[in-house]
Amino acid sequence: MENTFLLGFLGSLIAGSLTAVGALPVLLGKTPNRAFRDLSLGFAAGVMLSASFFSLILPALDAAEVFYPGGPIPAAIVCVAILLGMGAIALLNERLPHEHFQQGREGPEAAALRRVWLFVFAIAIHNLPEGMAVGVGFGANGLEGGMPLAIGIGLQNMPEGLAVAIALMGEGYSRWRSWSIAALTGLIEPIGGLFGASIVSVSQVLMPWGMAFAAGAMLYVISHEIIPETHRSGHQKKATFGLAIGLVIMLFLDVWLGA
Secondary structure, three states, rough: OOOOHHHHHHHHHHOOOOOOOOOOOHHEEEEOHHHHHHHHHHHHHHHHHHHHHHHHHHHHHHHHHHHOOOHHHHHHHHHHHHHHOOOOHHHHHOOOOOOOOOOOOOOOHHHHHHHHHHHHHHHHHHHHHHHHHHHHHHHHHHHHHHHHHHHHHHHHHHHHHHHHHHHHOOOOOOOHHHHHHHHHOOHHHHHHHHHEEEHHHOOOOHHHHHHHHHHHHHHHHHHHHHHHHHOOOHHHHHHHHHHHHHHHHHHHHHHHHHO
């Protein structure tokens, strides 16, 4: 019998580690331009969007139907869980600690530093629901449910790691320190993976709640963080193209590996 708890942790750990892989170009002295970064982040948004619906929300509806066949209850459970997931990340975003920012600086420089650290913390925080999604996938359906999520989330972590490292370098941090901080943001995912796997391992009744909650958390991040970031510099077309490619690749992985 598969140890789904361990699989959830290892799958989210591997996916999170790809954040460090994605940030490697900064160590090699190669930093892609902003247009490519926005395309890559658009790709990340597409993967998360596809994973939210095809790997989490639809299976959550199927799982809820097992316990409450027919009627509005399955849909109501999933809708409430999605909103709870979005609300949880919104609350974390509001309570984001700012003590990491340098004190005593004023004007545009201080504002820029604040933005870059908010971006770093936002990436770290939204890695939590990504890890949770992987953990829920393994906990609910073993390798068949977790593998597409682990691969898809791992792929979209790479441009995020690069974005964090480049943002920090732009504020004067060294290449090694920028890469190290970017790598650390990915290590939040195994924590989410353990949490997600434990939720669905406790009771099968919690499965639709856990899956829809993870989906809602990711949907909030897509709308609140990633898409606005990709549209800030006038590269909307490239970002949208990246989103489309990420979405269909994740859909393909889900159908192929989850079949």
